[in-house]
Amino acid sequence: MNKNFFIAFSALFLVLVSLSANPAEHLDNALKAEQSALSAASADEAVQYRATAIQEYEAVRGEGLTNGALYGKLGALYLQQNDLGHAILNLKKALLFAPHDRVVKANLALARNRRMDHFVEEENTTGAVKALAFFHYDIGYPTRVNLALATWLLFASLGILLLWKRPLWLATLAVLCGLVSALFTTSAAITLYTQKHNKIAVVSAPETMPRKGDGEAYTPATNAPLHAGTEVTVKRHRGDWAYVILPGNIPAWLNTNDLAE
Amino acid sequence: MRIFFTILLLFLVQLSLLGAARIEATVSKNNLTLQETLTLNIAVVSDDKDAEELSAPKFPADFPFQILRQIGPSRSTQSSVSIVNGRVEQNSTVKSSYQYLLKPTKTGSLQIPALSITNGKQQLKTSPITILVADAKQIDPKVAGATATSQAQFRQYLSSESTVMGAPVLLTYELIVPSSLELRTIYPAYNEEKVSLNFKAEGYEDPQWSQQATVINGMRYTVIRKVIHLTPKHPGTLEIPGCTMTYQYVVPRQQSNRNNGRRSLFDDFFEDGPFGMRGQLEENTLVADDITLQVEDFPAEGRPDDFSGLIGPILATASTDLQDVFVGDPITLTLHLTGNNLDQDCTLPDLKTALEKEGKFRVSGDDPITMDEDGTLLYTRTLRVLSPDVTEIPPLQIPYYDIAKKSYNTATTNTIQLTVQENKKVTLGDAHIQGNTPLQIPLPEKTKTMLTETEGVLEINDLDDMARKTWSPFPDDQQRHGLLATLFLAPFLLWSATAIGLHLHRKANKLSPAERAARNAKSVLRNALSQLSEDDAQSGKRLAEALQTFLGQRFGIAGALTANDLNSAMTGKGYSPEQIAKAQALLEQCNAAQYGGSAIDLQTLKTQILECAEEV
Known part of the structure; x- marks a missing residue:
């Protein structure tokens, strides 16, 4: 009776503690674990500490606190753990927040370099499009959303003023704000749509064979298996399988257990 | 009949001459020394514009001149137009020529033989030319006819006829010209490339030539000299090829008898003055002969095995x-x-x-x-x-x-x-080198200054950045979509609410056109009254104008407003006689203030006008 009570009390306590822990506490715990990993006596101990740190950071993310720095940190930790799949996934996500973050780019390059397979990067977008839509490619998603919101708010405010008086300069300014807002809103919407329908995913299993259908019984889709770190695009899910586009624009099915999404 | 045949014969002769080519060979000088050069010019003049290319003349094997340079064939066309008795004739001649720079190989009376040239199908021959060649030393400057140019000499000589490997010798180029010759420019043509095959040469890059005056056989000469340091590269008999020296000098202008012996002031000024040259510029080319140098090899005695020639x-x-x-x-x-x-x-x-x-x-x-x-x-x-x-x-x-x-x-x-x-x-x-096959990997020679990045995970632990909430593009993140949607929707809702509210307000307070005109007129009146001041001498006039404008707009009366107009308009609108009388009195007061120039109590009048405006 006493034992059962103690277990129940402990479980309740842990639940309450985990529920009560806020993102700041998780971050604090994660940093402490990282510090411990640095001063660990052995490599195995460091791996354990880093795993704890990853859990804490994932908990922060699970609570809705997402930003580029967090993804970058997770990517770096996974990379230290040699989990190339999750490392590349998180680093690629971090780049969506800050496309020109040097630290993230360096770590991503390192992670890609450590992959067993080397793929030729295919540039889907031409330089002219990138130059014209520089705001889409060079500005992080949160900044684009903030700019869209700010210009939209300004546009609406000017619109309210225009209900009373309509000087030309006010109308011009309102039109400009509206255009800028439309551009950034469209850009952000495109990013959202892409992430929803062309999800970033990376092979996390050491080795996996892509199939022609959603099952192991289907014939292999490629002449060689894929290894951890292979970047794919997930188009849809069916059960435990995901329909993906492999590098080289090869359509295939992969088991979601082998994928980090 | 005889006359006819004579004319026909003359015509045929002229036809045969038409298109025929003439050849002439000229030389730049007939008397020269062994060191001098002469220019032989062979020109073919033809009336035929489509004359074919000239073939080069063939010189005989025993030609007593060395050909230093050949220029040509060059071709020029001359056209002329003549009008005789109204008839216009156009003539054009084609001149093709070869030019040779010749150096005599021996002294005496030398002959340039008749040279053959083929001009299309035509075979042309030059006339032989006799050239007198003397040794420079034999020419006595005091002898009549000896020219200054014939006294000029150019030579190259070495400081020593033999040397050993490594020991440098001096090569001197020397141009000696009589001081009476006014030299302008010299153009030496060394065979520098050929010299450098056998020697390490120093001094060619220096454009300066030394110049000094000297007296030889009682005659003053100018000696122009350049010294080159030659270090032989190989043992043996090394040749230093001959070279040419072209110099330009000024030939004093003879007192010509043009203009009947008279020279104008301008001739003296431009030809002899500071802007002109006292004479004509001419050119002469001299040749220095080949010379050789005997170079002994390094001594064999005591030569180290690894001696490399230093x-x-x-x-x-x-x-x-x-x-x-x-x-x-x-x-x-x-x-x-x-x-x-x-x-x-x-x-x-x-x-x-x-x-x-x-x-x-x-x-x-x-x-x-x-x-x-x-x-x-x-x-x-x-x-x-x-x-x-x-x-x-x-x-x-x-x-x-x-x-x-x-x-x-x-x-x-x-x-x-x-x-x-x-x-x-x-x-x-x-x-390491495997067997005899060297590894084809370039060695990084400058690694000491090259910074390379080591492999490793780069980290920036910025807690503030990680604790910041931002918008996430990933659907699986717990997104603040509601907040985002609200933020996007809120301005639109605010604008819509304002627009609707304003519309409703305007609808509720909708005025008739007459009411709106009255309101506008009152607003204009208030503005006009507010701008009036007691210091203004025109205040009475402005007051009257403001009231008249107001009443005119209010009651739709165009032009000047009179008391009668006002009476009939206000009566028509249903105003009481007291109100009409009050307005008329006010109008009269203002008119009196405008035209009468009487002192007015501006403030009282403004108050009365505003009260009237409120009433009407």
């Missing part, structure tokens, strides 16, 4: 960039050689073999020998120590031939102490 004395030192190294580390070894007879093309003994023969070092690199600003030769190689037991780079022996002592000697570099540690850093350059 000429001394030489001072040799060595330096390295590192002295405290690990086994296999690249060390840059630089050999500094100082000496008067060294140049970048010299060959050094095989230092690589010398360093590698004991198995302590491995030498790589093939940088060419360079020379620094002080004239020191720099020979650089990359050295790798192969054993931690190595404590020094031994002195290197550079054998050379000492010209001053006429014996062989050896320059020895200093010993360089090394501290070598076992802990070897493996570098690309350490790739």
Whole structure:
């Protein structure tokens, strides 16, 4: 009776503690674990500490606190753990927040370099499009959303003023704000749509064979298996399988257990 | 009939002459010395515009001149138009020519024989020309007819007819011209490239020629000289090819009898003055003969086996960039050689073999020998120590031939102490040679200055950045979509609410056109009244205008407003007689203030007008 009570009390306590822990506490715990990993006596101990740190950071993310720095940190930790799949996934996500973050780019390059397979990067977008839509490619998603919101708010405010008086300069300014807002809103919407329908995913299993259908019984889709770190695009899910586009624009099915999404 | 045949014959003769070519050969001078040159010009003049290309004349084997230069064939066309008795005739001639620069090979009376030239199908022959050639020394300047140019000489000579390898000799180019000759420009044409095949030459790059005056046989001469330092590259009989010297000089203008012997003031000013040249510029070319130099080889006695042809004395030192190294580390070894007879093309003994023969070092690199600003030769190689037991780079022996002592000697570099540690850093350059096949990997020679990034995860632990909430583009993140949607929707809702509210407000307070006109008129009146001041002399007038404008707009009366107009308008609108009387009184007061110039109480009047405006 006493034992059962103690277990129940402990479980309740842990639940309450985990529920009560806020993102700041998780971050604090994660940093402490990282510090411990640095001063660990052995490599195995460091791996354990880093795993704890990853859990804490994932908990922060699970609570809705997402930003580029967090993804970058997770990517770096996974990379230290040699989990190339999750490392590349998180680093690629971090780049969506800050496309020109040097630290993230360096770590991503390192992670890609450590992959067993080397793929030729295919540039889907031409330089002219990138130059014209520089705001889409060079500005992080949160900044684009903030700019869209700010210009939209300004546009609406000017619109309210225009209900009373309509000087030309006010109308011009309102039109400009509206255009800028439309551009950034469209850009952000495109990013959202892409992430929803062309999800970033990376092979996390050491080795996996892509199939022609959603099952192991289907014939292999490629002449060689894929290894951890292979970047794919997930188009849809069916059960435990995901329909993906492999590098080289090869359509295939992969088991979601082998994928980090 | 005879007359007819005579005319026909003349016509046929003229036809045969039409299109025929004429040839003429001219020379620049008929008397010259053995050292001088002459120009032979062979020209063919044809009336036929489509004349074919001239063939070059063939000189006989015993032609007593050396052909130094050939120019041509060159072609020019001349056209002329003449009008005789109203008839316009156009003539054009084609002149093709060859030009040769000739140097006599012997003295005496030489002949340029008749030379054949083919002009299309036509065979043309020049007339023979006789040239008198004398030795320069035989010409006595005092003899009548001896020209200044015939006294000019050009020669090249060496300071010594023989030398030994490594010992330089002086090559002198010398132009001697009588001082009476006014020299303008000289154009020497050395065979520098041919000279440099056998000699290391110094001095050609200097454009300066020394000039001095001298007296020979009682006559004043100008000697122009240039000295070149030649160091032979090979032993044997080395030839220094002949060269030409072209000089321009001024021929004084003869007192011509043009203009009937009179010279104008302008002739004197422009031709003899500071802007002109006192005479005509002419050109002469002289030739210097080939000369040879006997060069003896380095003496065989006492010649070291590794002697590479260096000429001394030489001072040799060595330096390295590192002295405290690990086994296999690249060390840059630089050999500094100082000496008067060294140049970048010299060959050094095989230092690589010398360093590698004991198995302590491995030498790589093939940088060419360079020379620094002080004239020191720099020979650089990359050295790798192969054993931690190595404590020094031994002195290197550079054998050379000492010209001053006429014996062989050896320059020895200093010993360089090394501290070598076992802990070897493996570098690309350490790739061992497998068998006889060298590994085709370029060695990184400049690794000491090249920063390379090490492999590793880069981290920035910024807690503030990680704690910041931002918008996430990922659907699986717990997104603040609601907040985002609200933020986007809120301004639109605010605008819509304002627009609707304003619309409703305007609808509720909708006025008739007459009411709106009255409101506008009242607003105009208020503005006008507010701008009035007591200091303004025109205040009465402005007050009356403001009231009249207001009443006119209010009751729709155009033009000047009278009391009767106001009465009928207000009666029509249903105003009471008291109100009408009050308005009329006010209008009269204002008119009185406007035209009467009477003193007015502006404030009271404004108050009354505003009250009236409110009533009507």
